[in-house]
Amino acid sequence: MNRLDETVGLLGELIAFPTVSSESNLELIMWISDMLGRLGAQTRISTDESGTKANLFATLGPEGDGGIVLSGHSDVVPVEDQDWTSDPFEMREEDGRLYGRGACDMKGFIAATLAIAPDFAAAELKRPLHFAFTYDEEVGCLGAQELVKELKRDGIRPSVAIIGEPTSMRIIEGHKGCCEYTTEFTGAEGHGSRPSAGVNAVEYAVRYATRLMELSDALRDRAPAQTRFDPPWTTLQIGRLSGGVAHNVIPGQCQLDWEMRPVHWDDADFVKSEIDRYAADVLVPAMRAVSPDADIRRLTIGEVTGLLPTAPNEARAIVSELTGSDAADLVAFGTEAGLFQEIGMSCVVCGPGSIMQAHKPDEYVERSQLAACIGMLEGLCARLSG
């Protein structure tokens, strides 16, 4: 069987593990780990606190620094309330398209790496080749955050990462981060005729939101001098403000959902420290002067670091050579790349399938995209052994 047919077969098996982020990914990780282990890879599995989610980090070739990481997340987004033509966890092929949950995001890439793994195992690799398969990317890159800590702790220092998120095999060298927060305001209810006897949670939320909008303006002045991001600064926006009961009732609860897309992690730290200080020094004391139980709590829903374009960029140079394309773009969606970059690695995002199909019903990847990915990986194998 050729590598493309093998990739398609492996993709069908990967899709059959329903690794929605809310569920365990252990079976899938064990399955891949056994496969790579049989090829002689050094494998390490680390689980989260619950013991139901795992990362796999596997190495072929020599030990030591300077390896290349092929990175993919094992989880997929849910299928509920989506109108699928057939069972999302049973792969179906039609007109050169392979349908199934995770087909493009991003089990197609994982399948291609596994299909080429025997070639990497048989080659005389001059540098380590690592496979990094993580959990819970779709809910805040939780697995990758643990993985990079572990690599750092254990002194494992790969130098390049190729993150195989669906980019239609284009090279992506940068994306903004994505941070989501919910701030909860607890006031004290009362009759609308005596506002000073209660603590109006909505009014405090509005003050908090106003301060956020001031910080949003300040972020424009902090835009890096040279950047291709559009817009070039960190954006901040309020997505939802919910609270209140009726015209004449002082609302005791309010909730504010807001997000930031940082170009620099410093910006996220700046906004968080400023808004937390404003809440702690100004708003909460005023609320507690009326009701000691009043409070403001900011919850982090998810924080994903961005990927900053750098020059020179070894990952970009390697993948350019392998794909024959000099161009590198920036995208709006987040990936695990920024986390690898934070521990000193050079990273690009490049993988089969289109982001337009990701997270949708009847998600698919085209055979031709998998073939292009296999071509890249075969080239990488030749390069690492040459």
Ligand SMILES: [Zn+2]
């Ligand atoms: Zn993805």
